[in-house]
Amino acid sequence: MNTPLPRPRVLFVDVPDHVYAAMEPYAPTHERVTAGDDIHPSDWDLIVAYGSHTRPFEIPHLVTFGAESTDGIDLEDATLAKEVSVPDDVPKDVRRLVETTVLPALGSPPREYWTENLSLYAGLSGRYAELYSREMALPGRGKSGHTGAGWPLLTAGAERHVLAFWLIQEHRRSGRPGHLLALPRETLHPESWLRMLLERLQGEDPSRFPPGITWRDKQEWAPPALLAAHESVEQIAQERAELLADLDRRNLHAQDLVEAQKSVAGRGPWRLLTEDGPALEDAVQKTLQALGFEVEVRDETGPKGAKLEDLRVTDPDIEGWTCLVEIKGYTKGAKAGDVMQVAGNPQAHFAANHGRLPDKLWHVVNPERNTPPDQRGPAFPNPDLELAQFTALDGLVIDTRELLQAAYAVEHGSVPPEVVRKSLRESVQLWTRPTA
Structure with missing residues (x-):
């Protein structure tokens, strides 16, 4: 057998x-x-x-x-x-x-x-x-x-x-x-x-x-x-299973928080990177205020038919200092022809009412807004040529990418807000944010 x-x-x-x-x-x-x-x-x-x-x-x-x-x-x-x-x-x-x-x-x-x-x-x-x-x-x-x-x-x-x-x-x-x-x-x-x-x-x-x-x-x-x-x-297997289940729950909660904060960022600071028109103007206004500037919305305050600056900015640290701000968003690259807009009627209107020129002119740009910010090219590849006339008027072009990173640095505490304000007051041509 x-x-x-x-x-x-x-x-x-x-x-x-x-x-x-x-x-x-x-x-x-x-x-x-x-x-x-x-x-x-x-x-x-x-x-x-x-x-x-x-x-x-x-x-x-x-x-x-x-x-x-x-x-x-x-x-x-x-x-x-x-x-x-x-x-x-x-x-x-x-x-x-x-x-x-x-x-x-x-x-x-x-x-x-x-x-x-x-x-x-x-x-x-x-x-x-x-x-x-x-x-x-x-x-x-x-x-x-x-x-x-x-x-x-x-x-x-x-x-x-x-x-x-x-x-x-x-x-x-x-x-x-x-x-x-x-x-x-x-x-x-x-x-x-x-x-x-x-x-x-x-x-x-x-x-x-x-x-x-x-x-x-x-x-x-x-x-x-x-x-x-x-x-x-x-x-140990039971404890491991319980621990993993707890980690899974915590991870799910953390992922929900990530998505919620992305939504908050989309309605808030990320508008500097994605929007144009009133939404972009509002985002720039709130960012400048977060840096310690005082900001007045100006477009609708002038005489009928007059096109004024988008924002008027003052610095509480410098008595009487005033800056006129024009803001533009673009689906493609920034346009050099738009830069001088703030130096036209807005500046003339200010001079007529105050008997002097403003202390500063800013042109804030959000170029290629439909492109991820880290894949965009420079706002103005040849600033010495493209911004020469604006620079002669003590003008400063501000890329919203730089502005957003400066606001982050202030919020994190790595750069004091007064350092950023001083850089924005004193810089000309194309702004690069201070890193310390």
Whole structure:
């Protein structure tokens, strides 16, 4: 009478001694071989291999560490991308394992990455086409989609070059999912990946992977000290879950605050960067007031038909000092022809009423307002030429980007408001905010 070999049955190929010692308790039936050794494939349920390996037809599951090729999928090229990430759709338990065992051991660029298309399964005839789904691509990468599932476990750069993956296909011989994991050789605690796969397979194929990975993990056989250790692990897991849930709630609240403050900024200081007309004039008015100036709205205060300055500004630190301000927003670049507008009728009207010229003329511009502020060019690329006439009248052009950054510096306390006011009073041509 034949006695069936206990399951799961795991074949270890070129597995280092220390890894084998950590994995062996999870495999009631196992054997260590070297790549190229003869085996009887149907004896085995799963392969763990170090180095390149291909699954025999009869064995649906393979975990590889440090492979350059596996099941016809090859490491294609190397990337110099420094940024690596775990894709958002990777399940939380798998993500944690990537973050604790793969990321800490990952070497510096260049890093080799896997080919996009699983060429071995595409367009084949014969036995392989009968065993596996045919239209496949690395999860998250292929344009044509695939009939299986899985995840790129780790990607590099904006191109999402796949550095490690977990591929799940239908194994047509058994009608159950077949798992293929490709992980770096340097992966820490590789036995944790075998354990995770076995736990998943217990639900998918309990006849081959019966519940209870190893009797050594069952609490009923644990001595008191080990049982206490098991309970400690469970307690820590519960505390970790509660902590993560709390962090998730706090993060969600913080994200809500971010969005709320973006809305406030959009209705407030960011108008210096996005608006023109009355909305821009109001934003400039409030910013100058925040810097300590006294500001009067002027456009509608003059004689009928007269076009006055947008704002009239005084400085409480300098008695009698007065500045006329014109404000313009542009969808394209600022226009040099608009600069002298404040020096025309507004200045003449002031002189007629006060018997003197104003102390200062400001032309405030918000150029390319539909373009992100850090992608805009200079308001006036050639100020010596474009602003020569305005400069001769002691005029000053103020880019709203500079004005906003100056207001931020005052609010943060890094620059005193009187320093900014003095710079605005005394500068000519094109203003650059003071930094200290």
